Amino acid sequence: MATVRLWSDAEVEGDPAVKAVFDDIRRTRKSDFVNNFWRGLANDPAQLKRTWESLKAIMVEPGAIDPLTCELIYMAVSATNNCSYCIHSHTAAARQKGMTEAQYGHFLQIVGMAAQTNALVTTMQIPVDEAFQVNG
Amino acid sequence: MATVRLWSDAEVEGDPAVKAVFDDIRRTRKSDFVNNFWRGLANDPAQLKRTWESLKAIMVEPGAIDPLTCELIYMAVSATNNCSYCIHSHTAAARQKGMTEAQYGHFLQIVGMAAQTNALVTTMQIPVDEAFQVNG
Amino acid sequence: MATVRLWSDAEVEGDPAVKAVFDDIRRTRKSDFVNNFWRGLANDPAQLKRTWESLKAIMVEPGAIDPLTCELIYMAVSATNNCSYCIHSHTAAARQKGMTEAQYGHFLQIVGMAAQTNALVTTMQIPVDEAFQVNG
Amino acid sequence: MATVRLWSDAEVEGDPAVKAVFDDIRRTRKSDFVNNFWRGLANDPAQLKRTWESLKAIMVEPGAIDPLTCELIYMAVSATNNCSYCIHSHTAAARQKGMTEAQYGHFLQIVGMAAQTNALVTTMQIPVDEAFQVNG
Amino acid sequence: MATVRLWSDAEVEGDPAVKAVFDDIRRTRKSDFVNNFWRGLANDPAQLKRTWESLKAIMVEPGAIDPLTCELIYMAVSATNNCSYCIHSHTAAARQKGMTEAQYGHFLQIVGMAAQTNALVTTMQIPVDEAFQVNG
Amino acid sequence: MATVRLWSDAEVEGDPAVKAVFDDIRRTRKSDFVNNFWRGLANDPAQLKRTWESLKAIMVEPGAIDPLTCELIYMAVSATNNCSYCIHSHTAAARQKGMTEAQYGHFLQIVGMAAQTNALVTTMQIPVDEAFQVNG
Numbered sequence: 001m002a003t004v005r006l007w008s009d010a011e012v013e014g015d016p017a018v019k020a021v022f023d024d025i026r027r028t029r030k031s032d033f034v035n036n037f038w039r040g041l042a043n044d045p046a047q048l049k050r051t052w053e054s055l056k057a058i059m060v061e062p063g064a065i066d067p068l069t070c071e072l073i074y075m076a077v078s079a080t081n082n083c084s085y086c087i088h089s090h091t092a093a094a095r096q097k098g099m100t101e102a103q104y105g106h107f108l109q110i111v112g113m114a115a116q117t118n119a120l121v122t123t124m125q126i127p128v129d130e131a132f133q134v135n136g
Numbered sequence: 137m138a139t140v141r142l143w144s145d146a147e148v149e150g151d152p153a154v155k156a157v158f159d160d161i162r163r164t165r166k167s168d169f170v171n172n173f174w175r176g177l178a179n180d181p182a183q184l185k186r187t188w189e190s191l192k193a194i195m196v197e198p199g200a201i202d203p204l205t206c207e208l209i210y211m212a213v214s215a216t217n218n219c220s221y222c223i224h225s226h227t228a229a230a231r232q233k234g235m236t237e238a239q240y241g242h243f244l245q246i247v248g249m250a251a252q253t254n255a256l257v258t259t260m261q262i263p264v265d266e267a268f269q270v271n272g
Numbered sequence: 273m274a275t276v277r278l279w280s281d282a283e284v285e286g287d288p289a290v291k292a293v294f295d296d297i298r299r300t301r302k303s304d305f306v307n308n309f310w311r312g313l314a315n316d317p318a319q320l321k322r323t324w325e326s327l328k329a330i331m332v333e334p335g336a337i338d339p340l341t342c343e344l345i346y347m348a349v350s351a352t353n354n355c356s357y358c359i360h361s362h363t364a365a366a367r368q369k370g371m372t373e374a375q376y377g378h379f380l381q382i383v384g385m386a387a388q389t390n391a392l393v394t395t396m397q398i399p400v401d402e403a404f405q406v407n408g
Numbered sequence: 409m410a411t412v413r414l415w416s417d418a419e420v421e422g423d424p425a426v427k428a429v430f431d432d433i434r435r436t437r438k439s440d441f442v443n444n445f446w447r448g449l450a451n452d453p454a455q456l457k458r459t460w461e462s463l464k465a466i467m468v469e470p471g472a473i474d475p476l477t478c479e480l481i482y483m484a485v486s487a488t489n490n491c492s493y494c495i496h497s498h499t500a501a502a503r504q505k506g507m508t509e510a511q512y513g514h515f516l517q518i519v520g521m522a523a524q525t526n527a528l529v530t531t532m533q534i535p536v537d538e539a540f541q542v543n544g
Numbered sequence: 545m546a547t548v549r550l551w552s553d554a555e556v557e558g559d560p561a562v563k564a565v566f567d568d569i570r571r572t573r574k575s576d577f578v579n580n581f582w583r584g585l586a587n588d589p590a591q592l593k594r595t596w597e598s599l600k601a602i603m604v605e606p607g608a609i610d611p612l613t614c615e616l617i618y619m620a621v622s623a624t625n626n627c628s629y630c631i632h633s634h635t636a637a638a639r640q641k642g643m644t645e646a647q648y649g650h651f652l653q654i655v656g657m658a659a660q661t662n663a664l665v666t667t668m669q670i671p672v673d674e675a676f677q678v679n680g
Numbered sequence: 681m682a683t684v685r686l687w688s689d690a691e692v693e694g695d696p697a698v699k700a701v702f703d704d705i706r707r708t709r710k711s712d713f714v715n716n717f718w719r720g721l722a723n724d725p726a727q728l729k730r731t732w733e734s735l736k737a738i739m740v741e742p743g744a745i746d747p748l749t750c751e752l753i754y755m756a757v758s759a760t761n762n763c764s765y766c767i768h769s770h771t772a773a774a775r776q777k778g779m780t781e782a783q784y785g786h787f788l789q790i791v792g793m794a795a796q797t798n799a800l801v802t803t804m805q806i807p808v809d810e811a812f813q814v815n816g
Contacts, residue, residue, distance in 0.1 A: 001541045003363045004260045004376075033267060037253070040260045044377035046465075047384075051253070054458060058245045064238035069205050070246055073212045077250035077391075079803040080216035082354050082626050085257045086250070087805055088268040091547045102200035104548075105588040108803055109194045110206055112591075114213035114222070115799035116792045117173070117187070119621075121221045123759040123791050124140045124176045125767055131169060132224040133409045137677045139771045140784075180785040183792075186598060193594075213799075215395040218490050218762050223397055227411045240412075241452035244395055248455075251391035252384045255485075259351040259383050261359055269545045273813040275635045276532045276648075305539060309525070312532045316649035322737075323525070323656075326730060330517045336510035341477050342518055345484045349522035349663075352488035354626050357529045358522070360540040374472035381466045382478055386485035386494070389445070389459070393493045396412045396448045403441060404496040405681045487667040490762050495669055499683045512684075513724035516667055520727075523663035524656045527757075531623040531655050533631055548804045577811060581797070584804045595797070602789045608782035613749050614790055617756045621794035624760035629801045630794070632812040646744035653738045654750055658757035658766070661717070661731070665765045668684045668720045675713060676768040 006039040017045040021052050028060055035089060068097045072107055079111055143178040153181040157188050164196055171225060204233045208243055215247055278311040289317040293324050300332055307361060340369045344379055351383055414447040425453040429460050436468055476505045480515055487519055551586040561589040565596050572604055579633060612641045616651055623655055687722040697725040701732050708740055748777045752787055759791055
C-alpha cells in the first residue's frame with residue numbers, strides 16, 4: 001500500500017490543475033490509461049506538472065537518443081536502484097516500443113555483467129587509468 | 137591505491153595463463169593498452185579468464201543490441217552503482233564507439249530523470265499497476 | 273515472510289530479558305503496540321537491547337534536532353536505502369509527530385531533487401570545489 | 409577529473425542561455441561563486457535551466473519545510489547515495505544556514521542509526537505491520 | 545510477478561540446452577527442486593549455462609573459503625543490495641549448510657554494524673589512513 | 681578532506697571522555713595506532729563511546745562466528761555499500777587476521793557473482809519460491 005492517496009479519475013476531474021496534466025498525459029500517450037505513479041504525484045499539483053513536463057521533454061519528444069534506447073537506459077537505472085514499480089513500468093514501455101525478447105536477453109546480460117564488474121572494481125579499489133582521464 | 141597488486145607487463149609475460157588472456161584482449165581490441173581492471177584481476181587467472189570471456193561474449197561479439205547502446209546501458213548501471221572507475225572507462229568506450237555530445241547530454245537527462253522518479257516512487261511506495269503485470 | 277521468527281506477546285512474556293525491553297518500548301511510547309521489527313530482533317536479546325537503547329537515545333530523548341526533523345532525516349535515509357518497512361514505519365511516525373501533507377509534499381520534492389542531482393554529479397564525476405573543502 | 413568539460417566564466421559569458429542561468433544563480437545566492445556542478449551542466453543549456461529552476465523552487469523559495477531542514481534532508485539522501493560532491497556541498501550549505509556542531513552530531517547519529525536498522529530490517533525481511541498501512 | 549516467463553518442467557524437457565543445465569543443477573544439488581531464478585534465466589540458454597557454471601565453480605566446488613562462509617558472504621552482499629529473493633534463497637542455503645541461530649544472530653549484528661559505520665564514514669568523508677594503503 | 685575535524689593525539693589527551701575510549705581501543709588492539717574513523721567520531725564523545733562498544737562486542741569479543749569470517753562479512757557489506765574507507769580498513773584487518781591471497785581471490789569471486797545474480801533477479805523480478813518461505 002502506498003504512503004499517499006492515489007487519485008481516482010473522479011477526484012482528478014474535480015481539480016483543474018491535476019486534470020490539465022492528466023489530459024496531457026492521455027493526449028500524448030494516445031491512451032486513457034494513467035498509471036499509479038501520476039495518481040500518487042497528484043497530491044502535489046506543482047510537482048506533478050514539473051515531473052510530467054520533464055519526463056515528456058526527455059522521454060517522449062524527439063531527442064538525440066532513439067525512444068527504445070531511452071527506455072533501456074531508464075530500465076538499467078531503475079533495476080540498479082531496485083525500484084520494482086519502475087522496472088515493471090519501463091520494461092512494459094520498452095516492449096511496447098518494440099523491444100524483442102532477444103534484445104531483452106542481451107539487456108539482462110549487460111546489466112548482470114556491469115553489476116559484477118562494478119562490484120569487482122569497487123572491492124579491489126582499482127585506480128582510474130590515466131588514459132580514461134580525458135574529458136569531453 | 138588498490139587493495140590488490142596491479143600486474144605490470146613484465147609480470148604478465150611470466151605467467152602463461154594470464155598472458156593468454158592479455159594477448160586476447162590486445163588482439164580483440166586491436167590495441168596494446170590493457171587497463172588496470174585486468175591488471176588487478178590477473179591475481180586470479182581463472183577469474184580473469186572467466187570475466188574476460190563473458191565480457192567479450194556480451195560486449196564485443198555481435199548481439200541483439202548494437203555496441204553503442206550496450207555501452208550506454210553499462211554506463212547507466214555503473215553510474216547508479218557509483219563505480220567511478222567504470223563510469224570513466226565506459227564513458228571513454230562510448231565516445232570511442234561514436235557517442236556524440238548531444239547523445240551524452242540526452243543520456244545524462246535520462247539518468248537524472250530515472251533517479252528522480254525511482255526515488256519518488258520508492259518514497260511513496262506506489263503499487264504496481266495490474267496493467268504492467270503481464271510478462272513475456 | 274520474514275527469515276526469522278516474529279515473537280508473539282506470549283513468547284515475550286516468557287523471556288525476562290526480552291520482556292524488559294518490550295516493557296520499556298511500551299512505557300516510552302505510551303502505547304501497547306510493539307511493531308514487527310522488535311519482534312524479529314527478539315531472537316537476539318543483546319542486539320534487541322542495544323538497538324532499542326540507541327534508538328531511544330537518538331530518536332526519543334531530547335536532542336539538538338527536533339523530533340519531526342529527526343523523522344524526516346530517518347525517512348530520507350530509509351527511502352534512499354529502499355527499505356520498504358522503514359519507509360512505512362517512519363512515515364507513520366512523522367505523521368504522528370505532526371508532519372502536514374504540505375510538509376510531506378515538500379519532503380518528496382527534496383528527495384526526488386537530491387536523487388536526481390546525485391545521479392548527475394556522479395555520472396559527470398564532478399570534482400569537489402576547493403571552497404567546500406573547509407571542515408568543521 | 410570530470411567526464412565533461414567544466415565551463416570557465418569566460419566561456420559562460422559567450423553563451424547567452426548559459427549566462428542567463430549563471431546570472432540568476434549569482435543573484436539568488438548573492439554571491440559570485442558558482443560551483444562546479446553548474447559548470448558541468450552548462451554543456452546542456454536546457455538541462456542546466458530545468459535543473460536550476462527546480463532546485464530554486466524546492467530549496468530556495470519559501471516552502472513548508474524550513475531551509476536548514478531542507479539541507480539536512482538533502483544531506484541524508486546524498487550521504488546514502490554516497491555522492492561525495494553532494495555531501496561536501498550540502499554540508500557546507502547547511503553550515504551556512506546555521507547548522508550547529510551539536511545538530512551535525514545528532515544528524516550523524518540519525519543517519520548511522522537509520523542505516524543500521526534499514527540493514528537489519530532488510531536482512532530479516534520484516535513484513536510491514538498492518539498498523540502502518542494507512543495512507544494519507 | 546516476474547517480467548519474464550518462468551519455465552515449467554514440461555517446457556524444460558522440450559529444450560535440450562536448457563534441460564542439460566537443469567539436469568546438472570539437479571545432479572549437483574542431489575535434489576529435484578529447481579528454484580525460480582533458473583526458470584527465469586531459461587529464456588536465454590547461453591546466459592543460463594554461463595551463470596550456472598560460474599555459480600557451480602564458485603559456490604559448489606571446493607575452494608579456499610568453506611561452503612558456509614561462502615553463503616554468509618553471499619547473504620551479506622544480497623542484503624546490502626536489497627535483493628529480497630536472494631536474501632531468502634541464500635539464508636535458506638546457509639541454514640541447510642549448518643548455520644546455527646547463534647551464527648545467524650552474530651551475522652545480523654555484523655551486517656547492521658557495518659551498515660552503520662559505512663554510513664558514518666561516508667557522511668563524514670573520512671580519508672583513508674596511510675597505514676591501510678599497503679596492497680597485497 | 682573530511683567534513684569534520686579529525687582529532688590529533690594532543691586533542692584527545694585534553695578530553696577525558698574521548699581519551700577513555702582511545703585508551704580502550706589501544707589496549708584492546710594492542711597497538712598505538714588509532715585510525716581516522718575514531719578521530720572523526722571524537723567530535724561526539726557519546727556516539728564515539730556507543731560505536732566503539734558495539735564494535736568491540738561484535739567484532740572483537742568471542743562470538744558464534746570466527747574473527748576472520750566476521751571481517752569477510754564486514755568487507756562484503758562495505759564493498760556493496762561502496763565505502764572506500766571501510767573497504768581499505770577491513771581488507772587490511774582481514775589480512776592481519778590471516779586472510780590468504782587464495783581466500784581473498786575466492787572472496788572477490790563470490791562478491792562479483794552475488795552482485796551479478798542480485799542484478800539479474802531484481803531486473804527479472806523473480807518471485808520468491810514457496811520452498812524458501814520457511815522461517816527460523
